[in-house]
Amino acid sequence: MAIKHPYKAIVIGGSAGSFQTVLHILESLPKNFSIPILLTLHRLKHVRSGLAESVSLTSHKPIVEPYDKQAIEPNTVYIAPSNYHLMVDDDFTCSLSTEQPVEFSRPSIDVLFASAAQVYKQQLIAILLSGANKDGAQGMKIVKQCGGTVIIQDPSEAEVSIMPKSVIDIVRPDIIMETEDIITFLKNMVK
């Protein structure tokens, strides 16, 4: 099936209350949805394994906790490893870092979003879900500055609304949607 959308990558961020939403989004995407997805979820710092395994139970796609400089491939979901920032480099590889936490978070959503924005520019979709701190808002601002598409989960639906609301405070999202509408939006891209 020909893909007519302009997007080359999707980044998703979330914290408290976002895990089930992420699972639902990933399990709902059709097999022909080949755009790579990079995911930063705030997670327990010292629990090394489990997240990728949990996500892979419901997703049709390979779920990878990438090694540093691992190439970003279509049809794959990349999850920020525990205690590392995940970024995108100019050569479309994953880049990891142990630099200081941002907004008390490592991995940080801001870090992923800001780096992906500069690489993919207008070909990036950034989605921010439920969460209890402001990580992600600055990253969304940079996504917007670089021409990417900014989507936030409707704060009235989010289990914890601080994170999506913090975006609205500093930048105008392109779309504010509930989870089911986010899924429909993404599915429509490959119809």
Next chain:
Amino acid sequence: MHIGLPIYTYQEITELLHAYIPDISYYSKSFVERRFQYVCAKLYIPSIHAFQEKIQEDISFLDIFMHHFTVPVTEMFRDVSVWKALYSKVLPQYRNASNFSIWLPNCSSGEELYSLSIMLQKLSMQNNTTVYASHRSIVGIEAIKKGIYSERNEQLNANNFSKLQLGTNLDNYYTKSFNSLYMNASLLKNVTFMYSTSILQQIPAHVDVVLFRNSLLYFTVHMHEIILANVTKHIKQQGLLILGLQDNNSITVLNDSYKIENKEERIYRKK
């Protein structure tokens, strides 16, 4: 960490720094851009021109720059399972060796060095072990020698340490005063610090173990090969290399020169 569009391009930064830090091009573009910005903000340097003036006024400023440019380690015993493997599998292999040597090519802010030293002391291995600790900054080396750490991470460090179940508490290895932890000076009695002007310089001749975790992250893929080939030259046959859990695992040298000792913990044995 700097979040935002880079104010200065990689080219502008490297043109400025190349004369003073010849290996600046070894680092990845994105790292140079964000780390330069971070250091400027940290040291209250308002512009690239101000940075240049600062170097011209006082060349020793470069050392301070490198101290902050080097990414610190934020906790002791990071990745507890690796330290468990070190304590129970790796270090005991060398307990009865007459001369055992470990090299940390980038001892960063010192937490890995102190973590290792605590284990060596606990295993009564300080007398037969030499630890070589390389660093890009004299200021950085002096800070590690002082061994003063913020109490901010005390709980995190203690939690990591307790998971090792060594039958002792981490606070036996430091004293606490005001908001700081002062590491016991005896921990460094078998440590030789080595100031290096490049990741490829100032290396001990032949060592048994190299602890090189998460340092490659900031270099280009091309340099991964060169740096690791260089490190490999200085590991004894059958010696061990320990990388960070998520370090690049597609480096040719790893396949060519090592067999995997412990896949989970990224421990490799030189063929």
